[in-house]
Amino acid sequence: MQSKPHLLATFLLTCAALALGRVDSVQAADKADVNGTWTWSVPGRNGGEARTTTLKLKADGDKLTGTVSAPGRQGAAARETTIEDGKIKGEDVSFTVTREFGGNKMVQKYSGKLSGDSIKGKMEFDRNGEAQSRDWEAKRGSEKKEEKKEDK
Numbered sequence: 001m002q003s004k005p006h007l008l009a010t011f012l013l014t015c016a017a018l019a020l021g022r023v024d025s026v027q028a029a030d031k032a033d034v035n036g037t038w039t040w041s042v043p044g045r046n047g048g049e050a051r052t053t054t055l056k057l058k059a060d061g062d063k064l065t066g067t068v069s070a071p072g073r074q075g076a077a078a079r080e081t082t083i084e085d086g087k088i089k090g091e092d093v094s095f096t097v098t099r100e101f102g103g104n105k106m107v108q109k110y111s112g113k114l115s116g117d118s119i120k121g122k123m124e125f126d127r128n129g130e131a132q133s134r135d136w137e138a139k140r141g142s143e144k145k146e147e148k149k150e151d152k
Contacts, residue, residue: 032088032090032091032114033059034057034059034064034088034093034114034119035057035058035059036056036057036140036141037054037055037056037140037141038054038055038056038057038119038138038139038140038141039052039053039054039055039138039139039141040052040053040055040136040137040138040139041053042070042134051070051071052070052071053068053069053070053138054068054069054070054078055067055068055069055083055138056069057083057086057093059088062087062088062089063086063087063088064083064086064087064088064093064094064095065082065083065086066082066083066086066095067080067081067082067083068080068081068083068097069081079099081097081098081099083095083096083097084096084097084098088114091113091114091115092111092112092113092114093110093111093112093113093114093119093121094109094110094111094112095110096108096109096110097110106125107125107126108123108124108125109123109124109125110122110123110136111124112136112138117139117140118137118138118139118140119136119137119138120135120136120137120138121135121136121137122134122135122136123135123136
């Protein structure tokens with residue numbers, strides 16, 4: 001039979017090993033894959049045709065870079081805008097988009113939660129001095145899924 005100090009040491013080492021294993025799994029969860037092209041549709045005004053927004057994201061550590069491209073009103077060409085202040089922490093994604101229309105700046109703050117090939121969240125902005133928000137849900141494009149298959 002082992003002595004009590006030896007049993008205590010074995011117990012403490014086992015607990016430490018389990019704790020380290022937990023830290024590794026948490027760190028793995030922190031590395032959610034947000035890279036790729038994402039799209040979502042926004043209903044048109046007054047029942048008009050829906051407009052599709054395209055978001056291209058690339059993570060480097062906890063920094064997020066990319067662009068947002070949305071079609072102009074009344075069939076105008078799409079405008080691509082670089083995202084600012086992009087961050088990813090675990091499954092949480094956030095970034096800001098600043099656009100200019102007729103000399104007026106519009107800042108949209110996006111936040112969302114990544115889950116597989118979906119990001120679901122809120123977009124906040126001011127309109128006429130009044131804070132507003134909209135829900136958004138983007139789906140990852142198929143090219144990222146194809147890249148995953150090729151990597152295997």
